[in-house]
Amino acid sequence: MLFRNLAIGLTAGSWSFHRCVAVAIEARASEKKCQQTTVAILGGGVAGITAAQALSNQSITDFLIVEYNADIGGRMAHTSFGKKADSTPYVVELGANWVQGLGTKGGPENPIWTFAKKYNISNEYSNYSSILTYNETGYTDYSNLLDDFENAYATMEQDAGYILTENLQDQSTRTGLALAGWKPKKSMAAQAVEWWEWDWETSYTPEESSLVFGITGYNLTFYQFSEANNFVVDQRGFNALLKGIASTFLKKNDPRLLLNKTVTDIAYSKDGVNITNADGSCIEAAYAICTFSVGVLQNDAVAFKPALPDWKQTAIEKFQMGTYTKIFLQFNETFWDPNTQFFLYASPTTRGYYPVWQSLSTPGFLPGSNIIFVTVVERESYRIEAQSDEKTKAEVMAVLREMFPDVHVPEPIAFMYPRWSLTPWTYGSYSNWPVGTSLEMHQNLRANVERLFFAGEATSAEYFGFLHGAWFEGREAGERIAGILGKECKNGDGGCGDYKSYEELHGTSPLGDYGVVNGWAVSSFYDIGF
Numbered sequence: 353m354l355f356r357n358l359a360i361g362l363t364a365g366s367w368s369f370h371r372c373v374a375v376a377i378e379a380r381a382s383e384k385k386c387q388q389t390t391v392a393i394l395g396g397g398v399a400g401i402t403a404a405q406a407l408s409n410q411s412i413t414d415f416l417i418v419e420y421n422a423d424i425g426g427r428m429a430h431t432s433f434g435k436k437a438d439s440t441p442y443v444v445e446l447g448a449n450w451v452q453g454l455g456t457k458g459g460p461e462n463p464i465w466t467f468a469k470k471y472n473i474s475n476e477y478s479n480y481s482s483i484l485t486y487n488e489t490g491y492t493d494y495s496n497l498l499d500d501f502e503n504a505y506a507t508m509e510q511d512a513g514y515i516l517t518e519n520l521q522d523q524s525t526r527t528g529l530a531l532a533g534w535k536p537k538k539s540m541a542a543q544a545v546e547w548w549e550w551d552w553e554t555s556y557t558p559e560e561s562s563l564v565f566g567i568t569g570y571n572l573t574f575y576q577f578s579e580a581n582n583f584v585v586d587q588r589g590f591n592a593l594l595k596g597i598a599s600t601f602l603k604k605n606d607p608r609l610l611l612n613k614t615v616t617d618i619a620y621s622k623d624g625v626n627i628t629n630a631d632g633s634c635i636e637a638a639y640a641i642c643t644f645s646v647g648v649l650q651n652d653a654v655a656f657k658p659a660l661p662d663w664k665q666t667a668i669e670k671f672q673m674g675t676y677t678k679i680f681l682q683f684n685e686t687f688w689d690p691n692t693q694f695f696l697y698a699s700p701t702t703r704g705y706y707p708v709w710q711s712l713s714t715p716g717f718l719p720g721s722n723i724i725f726v727t728v729v730e731r732e733s734y735r736i737e738a739q740s741d742e743k744t745k746a747e748v749m750a751v752l753r754e755m756f757p758d759v760h761v762p763e764p765i766a767f768m769y770p771r772w773s774l775t776p777w778t779y780g781s782y783s784n785w786p787v788g789t790s791l792e793m794h795q796n797l798r799a800n801v802e803r804l805f806f807a808g809e810a811t812s813a814e815y816f817g818f819l820h821g822a823w824f825e826g827r828e829a830g831e832r833i834a835g836i837l838g839k840e841c842k843n844g845d846g847g848c849g850d851y852k853s854y855e856e857l858h859g860t861s862p863l864g865d866y867g868v869v870n871g872w873a874v875s876s877f878y879d880i881g882f
């Protein structure tokens with residue numbers, strides 16, 4: 353039947369038939385034709401946007417940014433939550449919330465702070481001294497333990513500096529704390545204090561975290577810039593900052609920004625990088641910068657062809673991807689002290705069980721919002737991210753009723769939390785440096801493989817986990833490629849072109865390694881006796 357119709361068609365007008373065939377063949381060919389570009393930037397988070405900006409600054413305008421989501425920002429992500437008196441929702445940050453370590457007059461400044469000021473991002477100083485302590489019986493003052501921890505921490509800082517300087521074996525933070533005299537053991541109050549001082553920032557326990565790089569990471573952000581953490585409450589969302597940066601080189605609906613596109617395969621060689629997307633489209637690039645999180649890389653969400661070399665894959669598997677989950681509640685009243693920012697809860701049985709509560713209904717934040725949120729990390733995150741909202745809500749409400757036994761704690765009018773560990777474009781929140789892992793091994797996480805470059809918060813040796821880490825690393829990858837493409841090398845002593853990598857790893861990295869070549873641009877020795 354089909355043959356008969358075709359035959360009729362042929363006799364009825366053979367010119368139009370031939371034209372149809374030609375058009376069909378052409379369409380198939382163009383379907384297979386890949387978009388060509390000089391630099392493919394994989395991911396439109398902070399690192400991707402700053403990489404593109406670095407290229408633009410050097411007049412390299414032939415790039416494509418490929419982004420999974422419908423907007424730029426990546427882990428700088430917000431959502432609508434609850435409602436105001438006029439019934440419109442609030443905007444709360446699901447991901448990055450603080451500018452951490454701002455800067456001092458005349459001293460170095462955190463670039464995220466520079467741009468927060470430039471783009472008028474509303475924020476408020478987080479006063480970590482504004483904290484009340486609780487356990488299962490209600491308010492119980494164990495704030496003296498905060499000082500005990502901080503005294504031990506000061507000793508531990510010096511020990512870490514000694515280990516680094518003398519090229520000794522790294523230890524766990526647990527070992528460092530114990531040697532400095534901090535042993536919380538079965539005291540749940542001490543465990544809660546420790547969680548607030550350590551896990552809340554790193555998303556991992558002291559047992560799992562590197563002593564040396566936990567301390568250097570803290571020094572480089574909070575001693576180099578400043579100890580202040582400013583909490584963003586901008587109702588445009590924190591990513592208004594990134595949109596501001598992007599607006600300096602991307603125009604509205606810029607065809608170089610490919611949104612809602614999921615990369616599935618990356619084929620790299622010494623001649624270029626071919627990228628295949630879930631929708632069947634493809635890109636042929638002279639160079640590519642992959643800014644996907646360690647979580648994405650560890651979960652094999654993208655296939656590399658050929659498989660990444662052992663030194664690279666080992667580094668990817670070695671670094672930790674923490675999960676940090678904020679659980680938001682809105683009530684019809686603020687039944688907690690509206691002038692206190694933080695409320696620390698020590699569970700009688702489980703370390704890290706709904707420990708840190710933060711009021712947004714406080715002057716400077718979202719006053720009158722009746723919103724409070726509680727944060728959990730790591731194993732508790734995995735546990736609650738795998739269960740229903742209803743179950744989590746019941747657990748959270750039971751804790752609140754323990755903390756405030758003398759007041760009527762009503763049911764929340766809004767309740768919500770993200771599930772970072774299950775989110776396919778990040779698989780977790782941010783990276784952490786595991787015990788006993790050298791700077792050289794970290795450098796392997798940064799290093800390019802042929803023409804495929806890597807950048808993101810995790811590739812920052814100095815500022816891993818932070819927005820500014822992603823900012824510096826994106827910029828460096830862009831500058832290195834600009835240098836290869838014949839532009840002036842703006843990466844200073846770090847140089848342009850290939851990153852250094854280490855096929856053979858040693859237990860520690862000598863002091864001489866701590867330089868720009870391995871992503872260590874400034875000294876990490878601050879305020880300690882060296």
Ligand SMILES: Cc1cc2nc3c(=O)[nH]c(=O)nc-3n(C[C@H](O)[C@H](O)[C@H](O)COP(=O)(O)OP(=O)(O)OC[C@H]3O[C@@H](n4cnc5c(N)ncnc54)[C@H](O)[C@@H]3O)c2cc1C
Nearest residue numbers: 395397398399420426427448449450615781808809818819
């Ligand atoms: C809950 C939470 C709290 C945080 N709090 C803070 C904080 O207070 N202060 C701070 O400084 N930092 C904080 N961070 C860390 C900070 O958000 C990150 O360091 C930073 O945003 C990472 O930027 P990036 O560009 O390296 O990665 P990303 O933001 O992850 O960007 C990578 C991009 O790649 C895209 N992508 C992934 N897979 C694919 C694919 N297959 N195809 C196409 N695109 C893909 C993603 O959608 C994403 O946009 C927090 C993070 C989280 C999650």
